[in-house]
Amino acid sequence: MVFYFKARPEAGDYTIFMGLDKYENEELIKYGFPEDVWFHVDKMSSAHVYLRLHKGQTFDDIPEGVLEDCAQLVKANSIQGNKVNNIDVVYTPWHNLKKTASMDVGQVGFHNSKMVRTVKVEKRINEIVNRLNRTKVERKPDLKAEREAVNAVERAERKNQLREKKRREEMERLEKDRQADLRSYKNLMVADKMTSNKDIASGHKTLQELEEDFM
Numbered sequence: 001m002v003f004y005f006k007a008r009p010e011a012g013d014y015t016i017f018m019g020l021d022k023y024e025n026e027e028l029i030k031y032g033f034p035e036d037v038w039f040h041v042d043k044m045s046s047a048h049v050y051l052r053l054h055k056g057q058t059f060d061d062i063p064e065g066v067l068e069d070c071a072q073l074v075k076a077n078s079i080q081g082n083k084v085n086n087i088d089v090v091y092t093p094w095h096n097l098k099k100t101a102s103m104d105v106g107q108v109g110f111h112n113s114k115m116v117r118t119v120k121v122e123k124r125i126n127e128i129v130n131r132l133n134r135t136k137v138e139r140k141p142d143l144k145a146e147r148e149a150v151n152a153v154e155r156a157e158r159k160n161q162l163r164e165k166k167r168r169e170e171m172e173r174l175e176k177d178r179q180a181d182l183r184s185y186k187n188l189m190v191a192d193k194m195t196s197n198k199d200i201a202s203g204h205k206t207l208q209e210l211e212e213d214f215m
Helices: 022-030 064-076 126-134 143-188 197-202 207-213
Strands: 002-006 015-019 036-041 049-052 087-093 117-121 137-139
Touching: 002 126, 015 022, 015 064, 022 143, 036 064, 049 064, 064 087, 064 117, 064 126
Parallel strands: none
Antiparallel strands: 002 015, 002 137, 015 049, 036 049, 036 087, 087 117
16 A cells, blocks of 8 residues: 655645555566656664655755655654654665665665665644645556666657657768758869860861861
8 A cells, every 4th residue: 555645735736655564665666667766764763755856856956845745754654753753754866875785674775875865853733734644646567667667768769769760860970961062063163173165176177277288
């Protein structure tokens, strides 16, 4: 089971989601999207909350209000973190999550600690948590199939881009050939390389001169 939430609408159309338990978290870790950003209460047990950014965005582009929504949702879904104030919530791009064979189910590390950021949450804000919960939708998605569908679309896009690149290169090659042919033709037409009709005529005897030769 995956729970989906909508961030504050004035910030744009952003979806926040989290798994039911550590087994769902494992699936979310495995089949995440490049646009996903992972949130967790630092040094405490909590839900793994994800924010799906728009295509082309990075975690530098997270609106401040959406960041607050994610942090509040993480805090509210931490048994220990929900009881105390002034907690830290860490967040990082999905692709920075590291999973090794020795880790427990749902446990993750980071490839690059420099890509992990921290936001301070002073206290739980019920207004935010309640607003998010009113948008909550439960689904049982096939995360693997969703990811494979995205992969297929991305492969098709790359093929189209490659095809377009080859088409442009061929057009450029043909234009270069055309320009080369034009330059070659112009060289043939240069005055000092041309023979005029007058020059041709001067190289032949006139009819009168031919008649005189026979006289």
